[in-house]
Amino acid sequence: MKKIILTLSILALFTACKQQEKADFIVINANVYTVNKNFDKAESFAIKNGKFIAVGTNAEIQKNYTATNIVDAKNQTIIPGLIDAHCHFNGLGLSLQKVDLRGTKSYDEVLQKLVAFKKEKKATYITGRGWDQNDWELKEFPTKEKLDKLFPNTPVAIRRVDGHALLVNEAALKYSGLSSTKFPKKVSGGEFLTKNGKLTGVLIDAAMNYIKLPAASKKEQIQGLLDAQKMTFSYGLTTVNDAGLSRNTIELMDSLQKTGDLKMRIYAMVSVSQKNLDYFLGKGIIKTDRLNVRSFKVYGDGALGSRGAAMRKPYSDRHNHFGAMIYSPKRYTEIAEQIAKSNYQMNTHAIGDSANTWILKTYKRALKGQKDRRWKIEHAQIVSPADFELFDNIVPSVQPTHATSDMYWAKDRVGAERIKGAYAFKDLLKSYGRVALGTDFPVERVSPFLTFSAAVTRQDTEGYPANGFQMENALTREQTLRGMTIWAAHSNFEENEKGSIEVDKFADFVILNQNIMKVKGSNIHKTKVVATYVNGEKVY
Secondary structure (H helix, E strand, O other), X not given: OHHHHHHHHHHHHHHHHHHOEEOOEEEEOOXXXXXXXXXXXXXXXXEEOOEEEEEEOHHHHHHHEEOOOEEEOOOOEEEEOEEEXXXXXXXXXXXXXXXXXXXXXXXXXXXXXXHHHHHHHOOOOEXXXXXXXXXXXXXXXXXXXXXXXXXXXXXXXXXXXXXXEEEEOHHHHHHOOOOOOOOOOOOOOEEEEEEOOEEEEEEEEHHHHHOOOOOOOHHHHHHHHHHHHXXXXXXXXXXXXXXXXXXXXXXXXXXXXXXXXXXXXXXXXEEOOHHHHHHHHHHOOEEOOOEEEEEEEEEOEOOOOOOOOOOOOOOOOOOXXXXXXXOOHHHHHHHHHHHHOOOOEEEXXXXXXXXXXXXXXXXXXXXXXXXXXXXXXXXXXXXOHHHHHHHHOOEEEEOHHHHHHHXXXXXXXXXXXXXXXXXXXXXXXXHHOOOEEOOOXXXXXXXXXXXXXXXXXXXXXXXXXXXXXXXXXXXXXXXXXXXXXXXXXXXXXXXXXXOOOOXXXXXXXXXXXXXXXXXXXXXXXXXXXXXXXXXXXXXX
């Protein structure tokens, strides 16, 4: 009898073990926001071969799965891997190899940083990015006189924070075959700023193309991508939508992903040019688990901060100035019609109300009623009231921190009436049903928690303004998390493989040090990443 009982016990134990599926690892005791359709919560999940194979309670997962590696989350909050729907990943990496001018509070501070950079790097050509005259006490564009005195023989070319204005010295003009008195007097889609007939040193949008810049070496490019990856993983990003890439950069990214050095997932927007259109449209969509090439980045207009955004009526703070579109209306139509014949997206930068109107109508004409093409308006920053309905089948891709960066001066630019249609995330959400959220780094800071905070509280990190900026367009926390995960994935045609913690999706997830869905609004931006996982691999 004892033998029979023992045999049955062994058989039962064997059966129980056999019923448990082997996983690569299991996470237990977690506060999981799955971001699935119902926004369900979970306690535990199992991962195998880089994908989620089960999501549920601790009891359910531990009953049905076994693993030698079990991670006890100790009730920390876990969210899907974050997706930055609009950024400049490659640009961030390259900027980390140059002088960083973000956060400078005066032109003199900019000059001090340039002097220190030249001394440290022994630079023969100084480049950098990040100055913003709107952050200075004197909120006017700088001029090059001080640059010329400090660097008479060293070319200096430094971009404004938004990338739509460039400050250069006489040495940089000379290097480019120009001078203070010798320059194109008219530039389509741009402007050389002058005073008394001479260049001030500030070039807007298309005028910047006349300045010759030193090309980054392949070694610098690779180091830049790896540096950008290290920084973005530390903020919980697992996919980045890199807006505006050359073929060479895309191929370099692909090669680094194949060797395993670049683990970041990249949704690549190809910089539009006829050469790139012909090549990539002829080649078709390029898709791996880490790289997705199926869209073109097009510039509609410039930036609001440099008054390059195309407006329907003059700027409120500059008489008879409207900004400008980068290309002719005919060229936008040609580009849209060519892309419409393919499976590629057209993703267009549009800041001003005139730019948004023109691009939206161009999209409609080119698509001729095609369904689910998910063409995007990048930024959708200032939209006329009548144009919101045009987003019914056009994806709004917006960056909440632009609102909290611009709110101090944006009303001066566009006036009390037009500002109502600016940074209107809730209105855009009502029109399309989703909003894809990003940062636009390095124009803004990398941290997606600043994005989350700006979307929800509409305040800066100091709590200004007390009642929030145009709170009627604030997003809820659920909407914001969706916008940074599943809705961003949708904008990339990737919602079936990422953007939520669900069975058969990539095991991309982030462990946070506080519950971003519950913490006090003023503390959202202080959220830190404990760990970042891509494909089930801990990368930070």
